[in-house]
Amino acid sequence: MRNMLVDTGKGIAIILMCIGHAYCPDALFYFIYMFHMAFFFMMSGYFFSDKNLDNPKAFIWKRITGLWVPFVKWGLIFVLLHNIFLKLQLLPPPYENNVYSIREAMWKGLTTIPRFIPTEDMMGPYWFLSCFVFYKYFELGYF
Structure with a gap:
């Protein structure tokens, strides 16, 4: 069964990645880049079997x-x-x-x-x- 919390987190991270790659204010850019890619790596580790x-x-x-x-x-x-x-x-x-x-x-x-x-x-x-x-x-x- 899929974990909806994880799916929602990945969806939010993807949206933030898109915002970070588009034009956005510097403060938002730096905030997003503090964690968004690390989140994908953490999710990969979370699903390591x-x-x-x-x-x-x-x-x-x-x-x-x-x-x-x-x-x-x-x-x-x-x-x-x-x-x-x-x-x-x-x-x-x-x-x-x-x-x-x-x-x-x-x-x-x-x-x-x-x-x-x-x-x-x-x-x-x-x-x-x-x-x-x-x-x-x-x-x-x-x-």
Whole structure:
């Protein structure tokens, strides 16, 4: 059975995250950023099950397929589309004259993306996935 209190808390945290990323007064911004991301990590720990300790390989595999694979997939897509986004002027000024050669795109796709390093501006929100994966491995080792 779902815990409505937890669902409500997660919903409020998501709304606060949206407010924090939108324009809001500084006092509200700093208040929200004191806890909103930590709340998501705490909820993840709250739902950590002892069954993960019985089968750590399955736990790690689930994290690889559920977090690392999407990160790499979207990272590769963004690297491959970088020059198109550049031509369409969808990238911010620091990238305006940074056309990737095939070699540079391959380097990013094969070396940085698989190591959870978001190289593309479009991957900005993906920082949370890399932090979350390392947190989950820490959580497994801690318990």
